[in-house]
Amino acid sequence: MKTCLVVDDSKVIRKVARHILETLDFEVAEAGDGRDALTHCEATPPDVVLLDWNMPVMSGMEFLKALSATDLPKRPKVVFCTTENGIGHIKAAIEAGADEYVMKPFDRDTIASKLQIVGLA
Amino acid sequence: MTIDKTALRHLAGLLEQRTGQQIGPNRLWRVETVLKSLMRERGIANLDALVAAIGAAHDMTLATDVVEALLNNETFFFRDAQAFELVRNGALEALRQARASSRRISIWCAGCSTGQEAYSLAMIFADARAKWDGWSIDITATDVSEAAIAKARGGYYSQFEIQRGLPVSSMLKWFDQVGHDWRVKRDLARYLRFRRHNVLMAQTGSFDLILCRNVLLYFSPERRREAFDRLAASLAPDGYLMLGAGETVIGQTEAFASSPELRGLYRKTAALRVKAA
Numbered sequence: 213m214k215t216c217l218v219v220d221d222s223k224v225i226r227k228v229a230r231h232i233l234e235t236l237d238f239e240v241a242e243a244g245d246g247r248d249a250l251t252h253c254e255a256t257p258p259d260v261v262l263l264d265w266n267m268p269v270m271s272g273m274e275f276l277k278a279l280s281a282t283d284l285p286k287r288p289k290v291v292f293c294t295t296e297n298g299i300g301h302i303k304a305a306i307e308a309g310a311d312e313y314v315m316k317p318f319d320r321d322t323i324a325s326k327l328q329i330v331g332l333a
Numbered sequence: 334m335t336i337d338k339t340a341l342r343h344l345a346g347l348l349e350q351r352t353g354q355q356i357g358p359n360r361l362w363r364v365e366t367v368l369k370s371l372m373r374e375r376g377i378a379n380l381d382a383l384v385a386a387i388g389a390a391h392d393m394t395l396a397t398d399v400v401e402a403l404l405n406n407e408t409f410f411f412r413d414a415q416a417f418e419l420v421r422n423g424a425l426e427a428l429r430q431a432r433a434s435s436r437r438i439s440i441w442c443a444g445c446s447t448g449q450e451a452y453s454l455a456m457i458f459a460d461a462r463a464k465w466d467g468w469s470i471d472i473t474a475t476d477v478s479e480a481a482i483a484k485a486r487g488g489y490y491s492q493f494e495i496q497r498g499l500p501v502s503s504m505l506k507w508f509d510q511v512g513h514d515w516r517v518k519r520d521l522a523r524y525l526r527f528r529r530h531n532v533l534m535a536q537t538g539s540f541d542l543i544l545c546r547n548v549l550l551y552f553s554p555e556r557r558r559e560a561f562d563r564l565a566a567s568l569a570p571d572g573y574l575m576l577g578a579g580e581t582v583i584g585q586t587e588a589f590a591s592s593p594e595l596r597g598l599y600r601k602t603a604a605l606r607v608k609a610a
């Protein structure tokens with residue numbers, strides 16, 4: 213079973229994402245901030261991370277940079293999920309190593325298509 | 334929920350009369366939902382009152398708006414990734430050889446809705462510009478919905494529309510951000526011509542590849558047969574037809590048969606017979 217880590221400080225968003233991912237046959241784990249997410253990735257690296265931008269403790273961007281610095285044998289795919297769609301934001305996310313970008317609120321078709329694009333469907 | 338069957342039947346009849354499309358039993362329950370904002374704008378209380386208003390109207394504006402609202406324009410970029418792979422690596426490779434001397438390929442995207450499929454198709458060529466250098470590529474994209482064609486031609490998509498199926502790299506490459514929306518770049522739009530057209534009507538021109546995906550399923554068997562005949566008349570003898578993922582020609586028409594070389598694509602039966610003889 214493919215695995216996905218949902219990283220978001222909003223419990224509601226995590227719940228919605230979990231539901232969508234489970235219907236897509238993913239095993240889902242959750243983290244409430246970038247630090248938690250990094251710990252999780254180092255212990256049990258998922259196939260893909262759905263990543264919020266704004267979070268306390270460690271933001272999505274900081275997490276992405278820290279993730280790139282780890283020596284995981286296989287870096288998880290990262291889909292940034294944010295409330296911003298400014299082109300500057302999008303480019304910054306891609307440059308920092310995100311594989312895909314989604315603006316919230318997302319639906320099942322969008323998530324399914326992005327997972328397929330990063331090679332996980 | 335109580336559904337007024339008489340009003341529903343009337344509205345379904347109006348749609349079929351105007352477009353040939355039927356409303357499947359699994360979508361009947363959605364009729365009231367899709368007409369809700371139209372009825373609210375005009376102060377029409379329910380479906381009964383809507384049918385009465387259409388009957389009493391002096392022009393066709395209301396009927397046209399109702400028909401437009403009832404059409405299902407659901408689509409997204411690169412919908413069904415395997416289908417696009419089959420176009421890229423199957424149909425277009427075959428046509429590249431077959432048209433090596435004329436270096437001209439024309440494609441018809443029949444039932445293009447708001448344009449996402451047609452633009453996806455154009456990206457196949459635009460992303461491989463060197464490969465198709467010196468070729469003349471024309472994509473004609475049509476839909477029965479005036480509103481859908483207007484949107485497709487405008488080439489503006491919201492973030493929510495554009496992120497359904499389109500890789501972020503392609504979004505940045507082929508679209509400009511305008512406010513919060515995205516507008517297709519000229520370099521991509523130049524492959525395409527959008528036109529309002531019903532697939533049941535005669536089409537001018539001869540195409541090398543026709544995509545008619547998730548369109549014919551809305552027709553009655555008789556109308557579907559007619560549509561297949563129209564498509565066959567518009568397809569080059571060695572051309573290919575692609576249908577939606579769940580659609581087939583088997584038991585629907587004698588005009589097409591499965592392509593023996595490219596699974597998932599259809600060829601004109603007449604052409605296959607000549608080849609076999």
Ligand SMILES: [Mg+2]
Nearest residue numbers: 221264266267
């Ligand atoms: Mg947040």
